[in-house]
Amino acid sequence: MFGVPLRCSLLYFALLASGEKISQKFSLGAFREDFKSVEETCQAVGYVKRNCQNVSATHIIAFHVQLKNDVGNLGNNAKVVFETVVLNEGNGYDAKSGIFTTPTSGIYVFDWTAAAPGARHAYTALRVNGIGKAWTNCHYGGNKWMTCSKMVVLKLKKGDKVQIVVHNGPGYLMKKNTSFSGYKL
Structure with missing residues (x-):
């Protein structure tokens, strides 16, 4: 803008x-x-x-989603589906599949936070069309929980599919503290 x-x-x-x-x-x-x-x-x-x-608000592409419930025992390559949609300008995010589809080509910024409960881990990755682009390794050996965040800037084409997956299971994620956001520059 x-x-x-x-x-x-x-x-x-x-x-x-x-x-x-x-x-x-x-x-x-x-x-x-x-x-x-x-x-x-x-x-x-x-x-x-x-x-x-x-330039009007119809050109804005942005989303922010969260987990509805805690999820656990997610295996390798399991999709993380964020059911609670806080914002979905441009309607690129699908809460049923957990996939953001780019409405237009351009530069996009994505950010996600994974919260792992005590003595558990959440190793997550952002994938575009099935290919890993960025990763987090959230692990804490104590009794408390830990969050890990990652931000990535990518040049994408219209129709590219972006999602968060577990790259090393089993993964455990805490609701509301685990989120996924993105917007087009």
Whole structure:
């Protein structure tokens, strides 16, 4: 969402530094006029496809989900299905399968937290189309519980399938303390 104004601002300052015909008046009005000119140029050459002000919430892709119940004794490669949907803008997450399907191509950020009860472990992985991209190894030998989190940034194509799985079972996960989130930059 912030990429277009930032790129146009950088273009504005690059033009300013290069000595292009941009107003040398240092006023807010002159800056806005010059910025509008640069933004129109960006649009004319196809660098910006639409005006920044026309971006609406329909373009937002974001989700946050949690476990409904504690789960245990999950074997190797078991899918972790997060049934409690807190947010699902863009409708990419399917609570029945536990899979997030990318609605559009782009750069995505994913984060998940696995909470393992005392003397148990939760070794989890984020997979894209069945291929591991990031892992956590959550293990604590005491009587308390432990959380492990991981964040990953990935370039994905429309229709890619993203999910959390147990990569070394048996896995034990605690409800509400175990979550999965993602959004498109």
